[in-house]
Amino acid sequence: MEQGQVGPTRIVIAVNQSSLKGYPHPSISSSNAFEWALKKLIRSTRHKDFKLYILHVQVPDEDAFNDVDSIFACPDDFKDLKNREKIKGIHLLEYFVKRCNEIGLACEAWIKRGNPNEVICNEVKRLHPDILVVGSRVLNQLEKVFVGTVSEFCSKHADCPVIVIKRKPEDTPQNPIDD
Amino acid sequence: MEQGQVGPTRIVIAVNQSSLKGYPHPSISSSNAFEWALKKLIRSTRHKDFKLYILHVQVPDEDAFNDVDSIFACPDDFKDLKNREKIKGIHLLEYFVKRCNEIGLACEAWIKRGNPNEVICNEVKRLHPDILVVGSRVLNQLEKVFVGTVSEFCSKHADCPVIVIKRKPEDTPQNPIDD
Numbered sequence: 001m002e003q004g005q006v007g008p009t010r011i012v013i014a015v016n017q018s019s020l021k022g023y024p025h026p027s028i029s030s031s032n033a034f035e036w037a038l039k040k041l042i043r044s045t046r047h048k049d050f051k052l053y054i055l056h057v058q059v060p061d062e063d064a065f066n067d068v069d070s071i072f073a074c075p076d077d078f079k080d081l082k083n084r085e086k087i088k089g090i091h092l093l094e095y096f097v098k099r100c101n102e103i104g105l106a107c108e109a110w111i112k113r114g115n116p117n118e119v120i121c122n123e124v125k126r127l128h129p130d131i132l133v134v135g136s137r138v139l140n141q142l143e144k145v146f147v148g149t150v151s152e153f154c155s156k157h158a159d160c161p162v163i164v165i166k167r168k169p170e171d172t173p174q175n176p177i178d179d
Numbered sequence: 180m181e182q183g184q185v186g187p188t189r190i191v192i193a194v195n196q197s198s199l200k201g202y203p204h205p206s207i208s209s210s211n212a213f214e215w216a217l218k219k220l221i222r223s224t225r226h227k228d229f230k231l232y233i234l235h236v237q238v239p240d241e242d243a244f245n246d247v248d249s250i251f252a253c254p255d256d257f258k259d260l261k262n263r264e265k266i267k268g269i270h271l272l273e274y275f276v277k278r279c280n281e282i283g284l285a286c287e288a289w290i291k292r293g294n295p296n297e298v299i300c301n302e303v304k305r306l307h308p309d310i311l312v313v314g315s316r317v318l319n320q321l322e323k324v325f326v327g328t329v330s331e332f333c334s335k336h337a338d339c340p341v342i343v344i345k346r347k348p349e350d351t352p353q354n355p356i357d358d
Contacts, residue, residue: 009219036340040188040309046225130219131342155334155343161215163310163340 008106012053012129012160013037014120014150017092020178024091027179028172029135033165034096037133038103047105054096054109055123056089057116086111117153124158132162137179187285190216191232191308191339193299193329196271199357203270206358208314212344213275216312217282226284233275233288234302235268236295265290296332303337311341316358 015030017023026034042050072078093109100107112119124132136151151164167179194209196202205213221229251257272288279286291298303311315330330343346358 009222040340041220043188043225043228045228046222049222049224161219161342161344163342164334165340 008049008051009131010051010053010127010129011037011041011131011133012055012120012124012127013096013133014055014057014116014135014154015092015096016056016116017088018179020173023088024095026092026095027135027137029137029165029167029179031135032167032171033133033135034099036165037163038099038105041131041133042105044103047103050105052100052105052107053127053129054093054100054107055120056093056109056111057119058085058089058111058113059116060113116150117157120150120154121157121159124154124160129160132158132160134162134164136164136166187228187230188310189230189232189306189308190220190310190312191234191299191303191306192216192275192312193234193236193295193314193333194271194275195235195295196267197358199352202267203274205271205274206314206316207350207352208316208344208346208358210314211346211350212312212314213278215344216342217278217284220310220312221284223282226282229284231279231284231286232306232308233272233279233286234299235272235288235290236298237264237268237290237292238295239292295329296336299329299333300336300338303333303339308339311337311339313341313343315343315345 013030013034015034016027018025018027037052042052072081089111093111097107097109112123120132120134132154134151134154136149151162155162155164173179192209192213194213195206197204197206216231221231251260268290272290276286276288291302299311299313311333313330313333315328330341334341334343352358
């Protein structure tokens with residue numbers, strides 16, 4: 001039976017860098033979520049039925065923290081800082097786009113700056129995807145109370161069905177907040 | 180590229196009866212979740228790649244409430260009540276199994292009795308599916324505080340990725356708790 005499908009199923013996946021190794025390495029949870037989507041949703045035989053939208057949100061505060069050794073003397077120094085961060089983000093996206101290209105899966109990847117919760121939900125509003133895929137890592141008690149996870153926020157607030165891929169126990173590093 | 184897939188992607192979907200029309204009619208939210216899975220995940224060309232496990236949980240208390248007019252005179256009367264309920268549940272499952280058969284999608288359907296939250300999570304533990312799909316309806320404030328939704332519970336506690344399909348605004352009946 002035909003389901004009246006016009007285009008491919010459009011999946012947005014939110015990815016970020018490894019908190020342990022930094023750019024350009026993807027976090028364990030985003031890498032897991034990506035591989036899960038390929039294996040279980042998209043599967044090897046049906047790449048034409050899907051399009052992947054790969055979104056990386058850069059958090060301005062984290063950027064500043066990563067550059068505590070920088071010296072700022074003029075407005076251009078801040079511009080350089082932003083550009084350097086952006087380039088690092090591009091290298092992260094390269095990893096995912098390469099994987100999609102290898103298997104012939106259509107994709108688009110881009111970077112946004114801001115609060116991941118808000119940015120992801122806004123991008124979902126803008127793009128109207130069929131599914132949002134997000135990875136999830138383990139939080140410590142303090143983070144649970146004050147931050148919560150991006151995956152929890154998006155599950156509640158994103159305007160499309162959301163799949164949260166929890167990190168497998170065997171992938172958890174010694175310090176569970178490393179990702 | 181081969182993803183090392185052995186079998187089909189196994190999807191558990193939890194379905195229930197319409198709160199408005201009763202058995203054998205499926206609730207708006209489970210019917211939506213089912214159709215969404217067919218259209219967006221399984222798609223018309225990929226039936227061989229998926230298997231659907233259709234679980235209906237009957238809540239013992241609700242059964243009693245539906246049978247306020249029954250007269251109970253001996254233990255067998257209660258047995259009859261349970262059997263009648265089970266038969267109604269089977270008619271509900273028939274709807275979904277028929278749809279799967281029409282489109283050549285492999286499926287299994289079964290009934291369990293108990294608390295939907297616990298039963299669904301236990302069945303996920305037992306079956307190790309790749310995805311759990313649940314529909315979601317709108318709760319009133321009181322229900323939010325005291326009951327919560329099955330979809331919220333399963334998102335947090337089920338041992339597999341969960342997709343919650345929220346009811347579309349245009350499918351919401353005049354009284355939003357009708358489903």
